[in-house]
Amino acid sequence: MRRLIALSLLLLSLSACALFPSRDPLNINVVGIEPLPSQELEVRFAVKLRVQNPNETAIDYNGVALNLEVNGRQLASGVSDQSGSIPRFSEAVVVVPVSISAFTVLRQTLGLSQTQTLDNLPYVLRGKLAGGAFGTMRFVDRGKLSLPGATNATW
Structure with missing residues (x-):
C-alpha cells in the first residue's frame, strides 16, 4: 500500500512539472542612463532597460531588482516596485533607479591599476523581474563598458 501511495505521489509531482511551460530567457539591454536627485554621499541614476519577451505568453511582473558589477566589483544596485506586463513576442522599456555610494566609487577607483583605462571595463548586470513564486x-547581461572620452584617460 505504501509503495502504491509513493508511486502515485511521484506520478502526480511529475505531471505537475509538465504544467509549467518552459520559457526562453528574456533579452535585456541597457538603453539609457539618466541622473536622478542624489543625497550627500551617493549618486543616483535611472537605468532604462529594454526587455524583449521572445515567448508565446505574456510576462507579468510586479517588481524589478538590479545589481551592476564593473571590473569584478559591485558598483550599483537598485529596486523598483513597479508592475506591468510585456506581451508575447513584444518589448518594453523598464526604468529602475540605482544608487552608487561614494565609498563604492572609492573602492572602484582603488581597484584600477595605474595603467588601466576607463575603456573596455568588463561589466555584469544581474537582475530579476519578480512575478510570484513561479513567475x-x-x-544576466555581460559586456564591456566604454565611457565617452575615456580612451586616453588612465588612473
Missing part, C-alpha cells in the same frame, strides 16, 4: 524571471 520570477532572472537575467
Whole structure:
C-alpha cells in the first residue's frame, strides 16, 4: 500500500512539472542612463532597460531588482516596485533607479591599476523581474563598458 501511495505521489509531482511551460530567457539591454536627485554621499541614476519577451505568453511582473558589477566589483544596485506586463513576442522599456555610494566609487577607483583605462571595463548586470513564486524571471547581461572620452584617460 505504501509503495502504491509513493508511486502515485511521484506520478502526480511529475505531471505537475509538465504544467509549467518552459520559457526562453528574456533579452535585456541597457538603453539609457539618466541622473536622478542624489543625497550627500551617493549618486543616483535611472537605468532604462529594454526587455524583449521572445515567448508565446505574456510576462507579468510586479517588481524589478538590479545589481551592476564593473571590473569584478559591485558598483550599483537598485529596486523598483513597479508592475506591468510585456506581451508575447513584444518589448518594453523598464526604468529602475540605482544608487552608487561614494565609498563604492572609492573602492572602484582603488581597484584600477595605474595603467588601466576607463575603456573596455568588463561589466555584469544581474537582475530579476519578480512575478510570484513561479513567475520570477532572472537575467544576466555581460559586456564591456566604454565611457565617452575615456580612451586616453588612465588612473
